[in-house]
Amino acid sequence: NNNRKIKIGITCYPTVGGSGVIATELGMLLAKQGHEIHFITSSIPFRLKDHYSNIFFHEVEVNHYPVFQYPPYDLALANKMAEVIDNEKLDILHVHYAMPHAICAILAKDMASRDVKIVTTLHGTDITVLGIDKSLKKMIRHGIEKSDKVTAVSHSLVHQTKEMLHVNKDIDVIYNFVDEEEYYVKHNPSLKEQYKISENEKLLVHISNFRKVKRVQDVIHVFKKVVDVIPSKLMLIGDGPEYSEMRQLVKELGIEQNVLFLGKQKNIAELLSLADLKLLLSEKESFGLVLLEAMACGVPCIGTNVGGIPEVIVPDENGFLIELGDVERASDYAINLLSDGDKWGRFSRHALKHVKQHFHSTNILQQYVNVYHQALNGD
Ligand code: GMT
Numbered sequence: 209n210n211n212r213k214i215k216i217g218i219t220c221y222p223t224v225g226g227s228g229v230i231a232t233e234l235g236m237l238l239a240k241q242g243h244e245i246h247f248i249t250s251s252i253p254f255r256l257k258d259h260y261s262n263i264f265f266h267e268v269e270v271n272h273y274p275v276f277q278y279p280p281y282d283l284a285l286a287n288k289m290a291e292v293i294d295n296e297k298l299d300i301l302h303v304h305y306a307m308p309h310a311i312c313a314i315l316a317k318d319m320a321s322r323d324v325k326i327v328t329t330l331h332g333t334d335i336t337v338l339g340i341d342k343s344l345k346k347m348i349r350h351g352i353e354k355s356d357k358v359t360a361v362s363h364s365l366v367h368q369t370k371e372m373l374h375v376n377k378d379i380d381v382i383y384n385f386v387d388e389e390e391y392y393v394k395h396n397p398s399l400k401e402q403y404k405i406s407e408n409e410k411l412l413v414h415i416s417n418f419r420k421v422k423r424v425q426d427v428i429h430v431f432k433k434v435v436d437v438i439p440s441k442l443m444l445i446g447d448g449p450e451y452s453e454m455r456q457l458v459k460e461l462g463i464e465q466n467v468l469f470l471g472k473q474k475n476i477a478e479l480l481s482l483a484d485l486k487l488l489l490s491e492k493e494s495f496g497l498v499l500l501e502a503m504a505c506g507v508p509c510i511g512t513n514v515g516g517i518p519e520v521i522v523p524d525e526n527g528f529l530i531e532l533g534d535v536e537r538a539s540d541y542a543i544n545l546l547s548d549g550d551k552w553g554r555f556s557r558h559a560l561k562h563v564k565q566h567f568h569s570t571n572i573l574q575q576y577v578n579v580y581h582q583a584l585n586g587d
Contacts, residue, residue, distance in 0.1 A: 210581050213242050213243050213244065214238075214243045214244070214299045214300055214577075214580055214584070215243070215244045215246070215296060215297060215298045215299045215300070216235075216238060216243055216244065216245055216246065216298065216299065216300045216301075216302055216580070217246045217247075217248050217289065217292055217293065217296070217298045217300070217301040217302065217324075218231055218234070218235050218245060218246070218247050218248070218249075218302050218303075218304075219231075219247075219248045219249060219285065219289065219301070219302075219303045219304065219309045219312070219313070220232070220249060220253065220303075220304035220305070220309070221249075221250075221304070221305070222247075222249040222250065222251050222252065222253040223251070225417065226331065226384065226495065226497035226498075227304045227305065227329075227331035227333075228253060228304075229497060230304070230329075230331075230361075230384055230385075230497070231253065231302075231304045231329075232247075232253035232256055233385070233386075233387050233569070234302075234573070234576060235247060235253070235256075235263060236256070236257075236258075236260070236263070236387075237569060237573045238573070238576075238577075239260045239262050239263045240260075241573070241577075242262070243262070244262045244264075244296075245260075245262060245263045245264065246264045246265075246266060246292055246296055246298065247263070247264070247265045247266065248266045248268065248285070248288055248289055248292055249265070249266075249267070249268060250267070250268045250270070250281070250285075251267070252265055252267075264296070266288055266291075266292050268281070268284050268285045268288045269284065270284045271284075281308075282308045282311070282312050283312075283315075285308075285309075285312045286312040286313075286315040286316045286319070287316075287319070289301060289312060289313060289316030289320075290315075290316040290317075290319040290320040293316060293317070293320035293322050293324045294320050294321055294322060297322065298322065298324050299324065299325065299580075299584060300324065300325050300326075300327055300580050300583060300584070301313045301316070301317070301324050301325070301326050301327070302327045302328075302329065302576075302580075303326065303327070303328050303329070304328075304329050304331060305328075305329075305330070305331060305333070305334045306328055306330060306334050306335070306348045306351035306352050306355075306358075307334040307344060307347060307348045307351060309328070309351075310326065310328040310351030310352065310354070310355055311347055311350065311351045313326045313328070313355075314326065314350070314351065314354045314355075325356040325357070325580075325583035325584055326354070326355045326356050326357075326583075327355065327356060327357045327358075327359070327579060327580065327583055328351065328352065328355040328357070328358045328359070329358075329359045329360070329361070329382070330352075330358065330359070330360040330361070330365055330369060330379070330494075331361055331365075331494060331495075332361065332365055332492070332493070332494025332495065332515070332516075333494075334348060335348065335365065335368060335369050335372065335373070335494075340372070345372075345373060348373060349373045349374070349375055352369070352373065352375050352377050352379075353375060353376075353377055355377075356583040357380070357579050357580075357582060357583045358377055358378070358379045358380070359379065359380045359381070359382045359576075359579060360379050360380075360381055360382075360494070361381075361382070361383060361384050361494055361495040361516065362381060362383065362494055362495050362515065362516030362519050363381050363516070363519060364494060364515045364516045364518075364519065365494040365495070365515070365516060366379045366381060368494075368515075380575075380579060382572060382575045382576060382579070383495070383519070383566065383567055383572060384495050384497050384500060384567065384572070385500070385567050385568065385569040385571075385572040385573075386497075386500050386501055386504045386563065386567070386569070387569060388504070388568070388569060390477055391477045391480075391500075391501055391504035391505060392477065392504060392505065393481050393505055393506045393560075394477050394478045394481045394505070395481065396478050396481070396482075399478060399479070399482055400482055403441075403443070403468060403482075405441050405482065406439075408439050409439045409440050409441055410434075410438055410439070410440040410441075410484045410485070410546045411440065411441050411442075411443060411482050411483045411484050411485075412431055412434065412440060412441070412442045412443070412483065412484065412485045412486075412487060412542070413442070413443045413444075413445065413479070413480065413483040413485070413486050413487070413502070413507070414427045414442070414443070414444050414445070414446075414486070414487050414488070415445040415446050415476065415486075415498045415501075416446045416448070416488070416490075416498070417446055417447070417448040418446055418447055418448030418449060418450040418451045418454065419448050419449060419450065420449065420450060421490055421491050421492045421493075422448075422450070422488075422489075422490050423489050423490055423491055423512075423532075423533075424444070424450055424454050425450075425453075425454065425457055426489040426533060426535055426538070427442070427444075427487045427489055428442070428454060428457050428458060428461065428463075428467070429461075429535045430487060430489070430510075430535050430538045430539045430542060431463070431466075431467070431487075432461050432463055433535070433536075433539035433542075433543075434539055434542050434543055434546070435463060435466050437543050438543060438546050438547060440466065440546070441466050441467070441468060442463075442466060442467045442468070443468045443470060443479065443482075443483065444467065444468065444469050444470065445470045445471075445472075445473050445476065445479065446471070446472060446473075447471045447472050451469075454469075455469060476501060477501070477504075477505055480501060480502050480505040480507055481505045481506070481507075483502070483505075483507045484507070484508075484546055484552065485507065485508055485509070485510065485542055485545065485546060486498070486499065486502035486507045486508070486509040486510070486527075487509070487510050487511075487538070487542075488509065488510075488511045488512070488517065489510075489511065489512050489530070489532075489533075489538065490511075490512055490514060490515075490517070491512070491514060491532055492514065492515055493511075493512070493514055493515040493516060493517050494515045494516045495515070495516040495517075495519075495520065496511060496515075496516060496517050496520055499511060499517070499520045499521060499527075500520060500563055500567055502559070503520075503526060503559035503560065503562060503563045504559075504560070504563045506556040506557075506559055506560050507556070507559060508526055508527045508545060508552065508555035508556060508558075508559055509521050509526065509527035509528075509559070510527055510528045510529075510530065510538050510541055510542060511527065511528075511529060511530075512529070512530060512531070512532045513529040513530065513531055513532070514532055517529065522558070522562060525555070525558045525562070526555055526558040526559040526562050527555065527559070528541040528545075
């Protein structure tokens, strides 16, 4: 019966990051449809808002014993999962990341007395980073093969997973989505004033966790070329390992007055709505959720022709693709678009339409529910 309400356990890394966002948003959408959601995580997912009587949170507590060199998070998680499976009579355990979460789920299923079905969603980092690590390859493959259903956030990630790990498992592509109630064009002119962005200036934006793979330095170099020609500002949102280096680079390039480092921020939609262009120039990116967030706020994007980015950006329609590191071309595209108001308007409208057509939360939610039913029916 495909209308029955399902009891779903969800495990993700609940801190900032695309996979945590998707897992949490999905949990909330499922709850709105009447399914019962049990988050099993180390802390309350950061995007979790409001109160729902059918969303529960089970905290994984990791004790630090002097005998162990490392706190056994994975085992504590598996134990908690097994408890929740039995106590709450879960039908599905939906884990985000094969490593370690699918492995924990398999162990939990072994320990529990109910035949819970495991659905694993691959987001990239575990495959493209950990998959290279020989000591983990076998385990990631095991996590995928022993899951009842596996999904990935882009076709590119499916290819990469199959190539790197030699798995035969069917992997369904289910794209990411944004919460339409949160991400839409939000006008707040006073914000521009607060950030001292004047009316004649264009605003470029980049959002990431400032890991090396995000190549924030390329974003800054592109901006340097743009600001030489067009009055503009660059807003950098997020924080991470490369943050200080990037501040230094901005100083060296003499563009401190034009680059705003905001650190981590909430209400991203309001900030995105101020922007004229979004840059994501990563060397690895299995999807690029921030691109969707930008497009949902009517912002055209320039991205690298890497991973899943070409599945999100349609070149010459809602943005442009460049080869990795091609700062020259990216700045040419940026200057061209920012100096042609009509073209920019077309791109912006296409961006809004594109998100609605291909990444609408209602569609994506239905695809996940179908996968749950397939898992339950043994398809
Ligand atoms: O990109 C990150 O550093 C965070 C990472 C995560 O695990 O949250 O993001 C991955 O999952 C997102 C949601 O599916 C995708 O939008 C990102 O492209 C993906 N990151 C990488 O592949 C590097």
